[in-house]
Amino acid sequence: MDSALIPRGVKRCPTWQFALWIGAAGAVLLWGVFAMLLCWFKGLNQTNMNDAYGFALWIWADLAVIALGGGAFFTGFLRYIVGKDELKNIINYAVLIGFICYSSALLILAIDIGQPLRGWFIFWHANVHSMLTEVAFCLTCYFGVLTIEYVPLILENRQIDKIPFFHRLGHNMHEIMAVFAATGAFLSFFHQGSLGGVSGVLFGRPFGYREGIFIWPWTFFLYTWSAAACGPCFTILITKITEKITGKKLVKQNVIELLAKISGWMIGTYIIAKIIDTWYWAKVTAPAAGFNLMDFYSNNPFYGIWILVLEIVICGVVPAMILISEKGRKNPAALMTAIILAVLGACVNRWVMVLQVMAVPVLTFENWVMYYPSWQEVATTILPVAYGVILISLSYRYLPIFPQEQELNPEA
Amino acid sequence: MFPFCFEWMWDMSHMVFMGGLWYALTIIGLGMTFCIGKAFYDTFLDKGKDDHHH
Numbered sequence: 342m343d344s345a346l347i348p349r350g351v352k353r354c355p356t357w358q359f360a361l362w363i364g365a366a367g368a369v370l371l372w373g374v375f376a377m378l379l380c381w382f383k384g385l386n387q388t389n390m391n392d393a394y395g396f397a398l399w400i401w402a403d404l405a406v407i408a409l410g411g412g413a414f415f416t417g418f419l420r421y422i423v424g425k426d427e428l429k430n431i432i433n434y435a436v437l438i439g440f441i442c443y444s445s446a447l448l449i450l451a452i453d454i455g456q457p458l459r460g461w462f463i464f465w466h467a468n469v470h471s472m473l474t475e476v477a478f479c480l481t482c483y484f485g486v487l488t489i490e491y492v493p494l495i496l497e498n499r500q501i502d503k504i505p506f507f508h509r510l511g512h513n514m515h516e517i518m519a520v521f522a523a524t525g526a527f528l529s530f531f532h533q534g535s536l537g538g539v540s541g542v543l544f545g546r547p548f549g550y551r552e553g554i555f556i557w558p559w560t561f562f563l564y565t566w567s568a569a570a571c572g573p574c575f576t577i578l579i580t581k582i583t584e585k586i587t588g589k590k591l592v593k594q595n596v597i598e599l600l601a602k603i604s605g606w607m608i609g610t611y612i613i614a615k616i617i618d619t620w621y622w623a624k625v626t627a628p629a630a631g632f633n634l635m636d637f638y639s640n641n642p643f644y645g646i647w648i649l650v651l652e653i654v655i656c657g658v659v660p661a662m663i664l665i666s667e668k669g670r671k672n673p674a675a676l677m678t679a680i681i682l683a684v685l686g687a688c689v690n691r692w693v694m695v696l697q698v699m700a701v702p703v704l705t706f707e708n709w710v711m712y713y714p715s716w717q718e719v720a721t722t723i724l725p726v727a728y729g730v731i732l733i734s735l736s737y738r739y740l741p742i743f744p745q746e747q748e749l750n751p752e753a
Numbered sequence: 754m755f756p757f758c759f760e761w762m763w764d765m766s767h768m769v770f771m772g773g774l775w776y777a778l779t780i781i782g783l784g785m786t787f788c789i790g791k792a793f794y795d796t797f798l799d800k801g802k803d804d805h806h807h
Contacts, residue, residue: 464754464774465754465758466754467754467770467771469766469767469769469770470766474770475770475773478770478773478774478777479777482774482777482778482781485781486781489781489785505796506792506793506796507792509791509792509795509796509801510788510789510792512792512801513787513788513791513792513795514788517784517788520780520784521781524777524780524781524784527777528777531773
């Protein structure tokens, strides 16, 4: 039925099967939309946020998807600025994943601000002393860049490409893509950093507070670094999941291994910096504020020292060691383990820097404050996942996302 | 926010923040204007129809 829209030389599942798949994801999406409408029409009392938790599940999800979407800016940087030509075979997918991550982040923010009709206030009535203003600026601009990077892919659809204007527009956009990629890398550096800066400047919250250089706490640089390190792992992970679902090889192993190797070195250097930062914080910064390390990891039902070990050792040192070694990258099981751990590591890091910061008591008469998200918060956090599944499915079916697909699957 | 808005102040924070925003938007805007303008021009003159970008 839709065969005229499917790229030449590749095979796709029957329309009924595709419709069923989209329908299943659509049902989850509608559940999320229902919860979103509840939050918009009834207000933020639909959430379990309170005076202790002004930042909660949504902001964690925001920070996590922005970190994982960092694969787009870093892969673009490597492809267009550094000149790693092999990455042209995965850059389309990295852009698509980045587009989904950033549009999801903006959607979550639109729910979180409670009154999305006033979302433009942050641009017009900007608080120029807030790191979050810079985040909003860069996030929006970078989403614009990702849209510009995604549009040429849409224009390459078989039917759209037949229209002379769109064919030339797509070509022109490809020609100057390096300019957009450089702009994207610049914007990403600052908003990833400022997200880290938000917890780092909280001098009233010793768990998050860090010293730094000039106006930037160390968390500013660690966030950018970790996004550049773990983002490509998320791109590889989604590529592997897509290959599993479609039953096809979509990207050559040498491309995956190159990205994994770069990611491994980035994670390795990041985790050394993170260990130094954690050690200095535990030995100098926190004691100066009257806290010992174990004050942050005891006397509560959830946050033990295990979460620090999980973040730094299991999800940091281990994936770095696997991805740096050639043997590790060539072993499919080890590679998969490493990329899952790296993705988990970024998520755990954002979790502790958003939610554990809020949970830790600051004053002597305070207790730990635990937080459990409401079903509306969970549904609206799952909503972007369903949206991502739908957009990836549509893009995979109708757009030439994987340049090597035809070569790797000649029987199609 | 523009300098003619009542909230504007000529201080470093406003100039860096808003200047950075306009700078990024200008690059993105000029880039897209060039792409769209050239596509119109080439289409009108029937140039570049065999260009491929793979």
